[in-house]
Amino acid sequence: MRTDQHAMIQATSLSKRYRSGHVEKVALCQVSLAIPRAEFWIVSGPSGSGKTTLLALLAGMIAPTEGEVVLDGKSITHLRDHHRALARRNLVGMVFQEFALVAGMTLAENIFLPLVPQGGPGETERQRVRALLERFGMAAYARTQVERLSAGERQRGAIIRALVADAPILMLDEPTAALDTENVRIMVDLLLSLRAEGRTIVATTHDRRLTEDPRLNGVLRLVDGRLER
Numbered sequence: 001m002r003t004d005q006h007a008m009i010q011a012t013s014l015s016k017r018y019r020s021g022h023v024e025k026v027a028l029c030q031v032s033l034a035i036p037r038a039e040f041w042i043v044s045g046p047s048g049s050g051k052t053t054l055l056a057l058l059a060g061m062i063a064p065t066e067g068e069v070v071l072d073g074k075s076i077t078h079l080r081d082h083h084r085a086l087a088r089r090n091l092v093g094m095v096f097q098e099f100a101l102v103a104g105m106t107l108a109e110n111i112f113l114p115l116v117p118q119g120g121p122g123e124t125e126r127q128r129v130r131a132l133l134e135r136f137g138m139a140a141y142a143r144t145q146v147e148r149l150s151a152g153e154r155q156r157g158a159i160i161r162a163l164v165a166d167a168p169i170l171m172l173d174e175p176t177a178a179l180d181t182e183n184v185r186i187m188v189d190l191l192l193s194l195r196a197e198g199r200t201i202v203a204t205t206h207d208r209r210l211t212e213d214p215r216l217n218g219v220l221r222l223v224d225g226r227l228e229r
Helices: 051-058 081-091 107-111 113-118 123-135 151-162 181-196
Strands: 007-020 023-036 040-044 066-071 092-095 169-173 200-205 218-223
Touching: 007 051, 007 200, 023 051, 023 066, 023 200, 023 218, 040 051, 040 181, 051 066, 051 169, 051 200, 081 092, 092 151, 107 113, 107 151, 123 151, 151 169, 151 181, 169 181, 181 200
Parallel strands: 040 200, 040 218, 092 169, 169 200
Antiparallel strands: 007 023, 007 066
16 A cells, blocks of 8 residues: 555545454444645544444554544554554544543543553643633533533543553544534634644534534545445
């Protein structure tokens, strides 16, 4: 595969099939894309179109049936599970649709969870999180249990957690699903400020409040597992 030297995220002929007994389901079919560094792209499409599957493949959370994923010039497709997990931890911060914050824990405890496998946060990470909490207007909630936060506050907390390791790529699955219009505006402004600092951002959505934002670098549309051209 020829690698696009300007792309931070590249996929070539990416397919994902699942088998249940004698039935094979095609979740994604022959998707190719290249997203340049420091750009903000949306993957749109109706429910069931393959958006979440594509995001999981690009993030290295699952392996494709066919095709290749290259992040920051490095192929992650044929790595062993352990090495793919390390690549994902270093390159990608992930924000899940339901935020995946752990109830009963404080916001700060949730934010530091991705660092547990490497022994917890050091002073560099603690300083980074303090700065992000201030920047995102969340410093007052650091010791608050996450179930007591509003949807917008949980969303911002989940984004901070995705940034705790300072990964150059940020991926978000349906980030506006639980947000009102004002919180969508706050979130998009924060994401645009991260793009301005050099991060590459990809979000899945079928929300027109996002897909029609003129400040995006581009929108890719999935229908039945295929990219529309």
